[in-house]
Amino acid sequence: MGAGRLDAMMSAKEVASRFATELELTGLCQAVVPVAGLLALGARTLRQREYEAFRALAEVPPEDLQLAMLSADRFARPDSPLPVDAHTRAQLAHRFGLFGIRLAVTLIKLGTPDSPSLATQLVERSGLHELRQVIDVQFGQRADQLKTHSALLALTRVLSAHPRAESAPIRAAAQRLLADVHGFQELRLLGRLRSTRPNLSDDDVAQLQRLVGGFGIGRSERLGLHPDDGVDAERAAALAAVRKWRTWAEHPLLDQFTARACGIGARSAEGVLAELSG
Template sequence: MSLASRTRALLDQALDAYQDSPRAVSWLRRQVNRLDDPLRLAVAGPRQSGKSTMVNAIAGAEVAGPSAGLSWFRAAPSRSRDELTLIDTPPVDGEAAAGAIENIYLEADAVLFLVRHPHRADLGFLHAMRDHPIARASTVNAIVVLSRADELGGGRVDAVISARHVARRYRREPEVGELCQDVVPVAGLLASAGRTLRQPEFDALADLARVPRAELAPQLMSADRFTAQDPSVRGGLLERFGLFGVRIAVTLIRRGAQSLPALAAQLVPRSGLAELRDAMDQAFVERRPVLKARSALLGLDVVLRMEPRPASAALAAELERTLAGAHDFRELRLLAALRTGRTELPPELLSEAVRLLGGQGTGVEERLGGHSESEIFEMIRRWRAWAEDPACSAGDRRAAAVVLRSCEELVARIR
């Protein structure tokens, strides 16, 4: 039985046990309904981290702005027809942080946590999000976004490329690896502006591109120099694109992006947004049933703790068994570790492990890769030998054991 099916069965049992409590029944029915809802993705971070800008970039429209509470928007993931519900959150710092964390904890299935600079990042929010036995056992629902990647690279034209190297080092830090699935750099302003580019903005950028390089280059050295001439128009460009974005846009227009669609099509790939959307698809959208089940189990735990009764002890025990046997969470953690380099396997085993874990599609055929039955049993023997080999490190043996379990479950499903 899948994790989603086990979760639904647990919720049904809880509904029977709490049928005399209208409040508990209402809450439990909400958890049942959420299992079929679109994935809820919260965009969270401290002040000035660019949350609303990131929501606009992902949604491809100017939908978000400063908000004192949770704001909900719909967007389409890049590789799925299923809708995604984006949640723009209040800042997770200051006096309101505790309330914001609690709301996100209860409402979101997954989280993009935005930080401006990794070396000064406060990861207290992510620690708080896993300050619960269920969340700690299933830390599979967060991606850290370096949301001002252009600043990490000093605003140079190749700033996002430099930021990717920073992200690669950061995602391998032990603390970060325990808290999230991945670390992805994005130039948020450039991503949002590229997705929502307006004709007057393109015209203003085209005018800048016609200014001689020797004259424009010194003006693009600082915000004050840039806005000294025509503060109204240039100030608007600076607010929407940032200096990095203006430099990139002017360069692209000079190289031949002579229309709004042509410029927009080149701005977005240079922002890092495509890599973020790929990470979201792999870690969240394609694992929607698992993440929805995780949220429902957290919701069930709320009822068991808030309204204890004789029947809740048996439900709590079954909840604990469900979590202990939830291989889906182990798959997601190992996939993230393999993709980020936190766990390494020999090259001849790495691609097979990623496929068997569902990294190239979660269907049975996609995972098995069209192999014959004899080839599948050979894979099982190979992974069992690896998991039991005393010459391998403990980490390698644990990874092999997870892959072995996935392979065995796939065989059971096709028989």
């Protein structure tokens, strides 16, 4: 995607945003994260000789390099006048792709001083960190919740398929637990926030994302506090968050998505208060 241009990841993010918006309506997808996998792999295993090759390419006049990189085959041609041998150029194209080569050369021109620094910057721009964060926040940290939900669904199916009078209380209890879908509302909101911006300030969007578990599901992480701040500070912050986001959720001039997002944030803050009181 993006034909190896420097703005290829921007194009991928736009497509991912569109897909996320469309797929959310189906309920089949909560997040679409663009990742340049080839670039991420190449960056994580960047060799010193590859860095030296990128440095040599950075010395080539831009118009000559652009002409040589019209395609991967053209870039690796043996008769190319580029100051890197054909075998090395073919390896660079295979391991990094044209997008990765262009990005590496540009970063070196901007002053990246050595191989480790280049590798770090390439990984950051590959989308790998964001993907890891999504997996950790939406699956890793919520693993117990997801497994419990699956177990309750399985239990409900079994009890429905084989109804018995003595199992009715168990089935009712399982259905009550399944009715609490706030955790999944948080997940859907986090996915939606990557593609749709609510009508809030940048600071408020960041606070909302944090409150619904975008940076961790612990109390201090949700409230933006230090773990050592204590229960009283957590209770005060949670109460303030409930008041703030409940007020915003009921604001008559907010659009439907923003009001719903604020309502989910208020419910998350109420959950923190309930945990503190439990």
